[in-house]
Amino acid sequence: MFTVGQIAENCFVFRRDGWDRALIVDPGDEAPRILSAVDELGVGIDGILLTHTHFDHIGAVAPVAAATGAPVWCPEIETPVLADINSYVPWPGFGPYESYEADHTVSGGERLELAGMEIDVIFTPGHSPGHVTYSIPDQAALFSGDVLFQGSVGRTDLPGGDWPTLLDSIRKLVDGHPPETAVYPGHMGITTLGAERETNPFLAELAR
Numbered sequence: 001m002f003t004v005g006q007i008a009e010n011c012f013v014f015r016r017d018g019w020d021r022a023l024i025v026d027p028g029d030e031a032p033r034i035l036s037a038v039d040e041l042g043v044g045i046d047g048i049l050l051t052h053t054h055f056d057h058i059g060a061v062a063p064v065a066a067a068t069g070a071p072v073w074c075p076e077i078e079t080p081v082l083a084d085i086n087s088y089v090p091w092p093g094f095g096p097y098e099s100y101e102a103d104h105t106v107s108g109g110e111r112l113e114l115a116g117m118e119i120d121v122i123f124t125p126g127h128s129p130g131h132v133t134y135s136i137p138d139q140a141a142l143f144s145g146d147v148l149f150q151g152s153v154g155r156t157d158l159p160g161g162d163w164p165t166l167l168d169s170i171r172k173l174v175d176g177h178p179p180e181t182a183v184y185p186g187h188m189g190i191t192t193l194g195a196e197r198e199t200n201p202f203l204a205e206l207a208r
Contacts, residue, residue: 051145126166
């Protein structure tokens with residue numbers, strides 16, 4: 001996990017134990033740092049997976065893709081943002097970023113087979129219109145982007161955000177996975193679904 005950029009976004013580089021192929025989730029910034037880690041690990045990158053296209057999650061996609069040769073999977077309805085990042089940055093002082101045309105799209109329901117792993121794509125809107133979560137069932141792992149955090153949840157005051165929709169997405173994750181499932185979020189620390197169900201104040205509505 002690499003916490004990168006001004007908004008402290010979490011980028012993940014992951015692989016199966018002992019494998020020389022890996023994947024990257026949400027390279028948001030600091031491409032040289034991410035690429036240095038890839039070099040140190042001595043792995044090839046089979047894919048770059050995007051949970052959504054807010055600028056803090058995609059700012060380093062283009063340089064990382066160019067350096068690794070890895071194709072990029074992007075939520076289908078958010079590909080225009082990836083293709084024109086700077087037009088969608090909501091606040092001054094960030095960027096400029098290099099845009100990128102997605103190599104593949106996802107919309108939820110797909111099963112990707114990459115780097116020796118089977119990865120389920122789950123449609124989890126609410127924070128952004130096309131947001132997806134990547135689940136690796138046999139590893140009991142979720143890359144939740146900005147849907148669920150340790151003790152918090154994604155904001156819903158940006159374009160396309162909606163609280164009831166976000167809560168439904170979180171319910172889908174909680175009900176569809178064991179409580180010991182690890183959650184690798186887009187911000188803050190790693191947690192589990194069970195811990196968040198029990199202690200996250202924003203999930204209190206799930207019990208109603």
